[in-house]
Amino acid sequence: MGTPTDAVNEAHGLLLSALADTDVRLLRNDALLEFTAAAEAAGRAVDALRIQAAAEVAFHSRPELGEDRLSAKKGCRNAVELLSRISLASERTLTQRMRLGEATRPRLALSGETMPARFDRIADALGTGSIGYDSAAAIIDTLDPIRGRVGDLNVAHAETALVAAATGPTVESPVPFAADEIRGQARVWETVLDEDGTVPAEERAMLARGISAGVTRDGVVHRKMTLLPEIDAKFETLLNAYLNPRSKPSFNDPDPDAPKDPRASAQARHDVFASLIDGAARSASAPTIGGAAPTVLVSVRQADLDAGTGVGFVEGCEAPISMRAVEQFVCAGGQQHVVIGPDGTINCIGSNDRVFNATQRRAITLRDGGCIIPGCSIPAAWSEIHHVKAYRDGGETETCNGVLLCWFHHRTIETNGWQILMIDGVPHVKPPPWLRNGRSDADTPWRRSTKSRTQQADLLQQEQQTAPLPTLA
Ligand SMILES: [Zn+2]
Structure with a gap:
C-alpha cells in the first residue's frame, strides 16, 4: 500500500487524463450538467484534502511549539508563509482554509486526549465530500463567533440542521441548499440563538470594528472599513469640512455655466483623505520607524x-x-x-x-497658507510642496521654487488647467480656460495666490493704498 501522497497523486493523474481527454464544448444539455456536477464533486474532495492539510500544517506550526514549529524549522515566520510557499495559493485563501481546518480538526485537550472537532458534523460532511468549501465556511463563519454566548449545545443543534440542509433532502427542500442559501439560513439561526440583548449592541460594535487589509483589483486597492458610529461621524465631519460648496474653485467671477468640480463626490472624498494621510504622516508626533519619519x-x-x-x-x-x-x-x-x-x-x-526641509516648509507655509489653488480649502499641514520648475528641468529645492498644493491639485497640475508662475519668489496663478470668463490666455492676468491670512491682510492694505480715492461728483 502506498502513502497518502501516492493515493492523491494517483487521483491527480486520473483527473489530469480526464482533463486532457475531455472537450467540454462537445457536451450538451444533461451531459454537460452531469459533467459539471461530477467536476464539482471531485473539487469538494480536493477541497477537503486541502483543508485537512492546511489544518495539520497549522497545528504543527502553532506558536507554543517555539523553535520546534514546523514553519520555523522550514525558515518561515508562520504556517501561512510555509503553506504559501508550498501551495502558491494566496494568503487570504490559506487563512480561510486554516480557519475551516482548525474548526473541523479533532482537538487536543489539555490532558492530552483527543476531543471531537468544534464542528464535527461539518468535519464528517467534508470527510465524505458531501459538503463544499463555501457552505462549510458559511456555517462556521456565522456560528463560531456566537459560540461563547449561546453555548456548544445550541451551536451543535444549528450545525446539524444546516449540514442537513447543505447535504441532502430535508423537510423544507427536496434538494440540498446552495452555499448562499446556507449562509442566509445560518444568519437566521444566529438571530434566533443570539437574541438581541444577549450582548449589548455597543459590545458587538466594538467586536465588529475594523479596517480590512487591502486587496488589489483593477489597479486600485479595496479596503473594507467598519467604523464605530462616533469615529465615522468624526471622519465624515472632517471630510465635509474640506468638501463644502464654498471650497469649490472661484476666480474672476466664474461663468455659472462652466463645468463644476469634475470629480465625483466619492473621488473628492478620496482626495481629501489622501491629503489627510499626508498631513498625519508628516506630523511631528507621527511615530518614527527606525528613527526616520514613516x-x-x-x-x-x-x-x-x-x-x-x-x-x-x-x-x-x-x-x-x-x-x-x-x-x-x-x-x-x-x-x-x-x-x-x-x-x-x-x-x-x-x-x-x-x-524641502522643515525650515523651508515652515517658510513656505507662512507664505502660502495652504493649497494655493483658489477655492481649494486643504490646509497647509495636509499639502505637499510642489517644485514649480521640475527638478529635472533645473528647478531648485528652494522656497522660491516650492509652493503648497493639496494631493489632488498636485496630482493633476499638468492636466487641470491651472498654471503657476513664481514672480520674484511669489506664487502667482492663472485659472483654466473655463474659469476665465471667455478671456484668452494672454488677456488673463497672473494673480498672486496665498491662503495665508496675514498675507491676505497685507494684500488688501496694498490694494487700498494704490486704489484711486472715490471722488464725489
Ligand atoms: Zn488643492
Missing part, C-alpha cells in the same frame, strides 16, 4: 523616469503606480539615486537632497 519607498527605473513612461512600484503594495504618481512622489518627497549593478549589488547611493 517613509513610503517608491522604486522606478531611471530610464522610465527620464522618458516619463512606464510604471513605478511602492514597497508593500502589489499594484504598480503610474508615472504621474511617481513624479508626484519625486516632486514632493525627493528622490535618491541608487545604482544597482547587473549582479544585484548596490554600486552607488546618492544623497536625498531634493526634498
